[in-house]
């Protein structure tokens with residue numbers, strides 16, 4: 001039984017389905033609305049303790065996505081490169097990953113090993129994320145689990161090298177993607193969001209949580 005079964009209604013149960021796109025396992029409507037709201041409540045103190053920031057990128061410029069992290073490590077980027085950091089740029093430790101987020105990892109991966117980073121991405125109306133690989137972690141045999149909350153986002157996925165054919169799929173609030181096996185090092189990015197397509201976040205936008213094993 002999943003931790004969020006309380007409050008599920010029939011149409012939410014029937015809407016759940018699993019898609020596979022180039023090895024990306026997409027659990028549509030994995031989180032019912034009440035569980036999505038519970039996650040937002042669990043994230044509020046995290047965002048207060050470790051506020052969102054806009055990372056700089058090595059080539060100059062700034063990411064349009066604002067981000068922060070929970071867990072022992074937080075993902076960080078500046079002119080010197082991409083890496084994991086033990087502290088938020090304000091010098092404070094990253095808050096712990098909230099239990100309901102860890103429960104998603106547990107349910108979908110069944111792994112004993114827990115993620116040590118939950119990267120929290122916030123997409124405002126104009127935010128995008130270019131095609132990239134998640135490869136700053138030590139061991140790629142662990143999957144990445146990615147939770148979508150709020151406005152719809154258009155995920156683009158490719159193969160393990162840059163260039164070539166890509167496919168796209170809209171992710172809606174409550175969808176969870178597992179990137180393991182051939183998808184673990186696949187290029188992926190978010191081309192755009194449908195601003196105000198969801199009412200989960202009072203000011204609109206999209207939150208994406210990615211759970212990673214870093215060390």
Ligand SMILES: O=C(O)CCC(=O)C(=O)O
Pocket residue numbers: 119121129134146153155171188189190208210
């Ligand atoms: O927002 C998403 O769905 C993907 C996020 C992502 O690619 C990342 O954090 O590496």
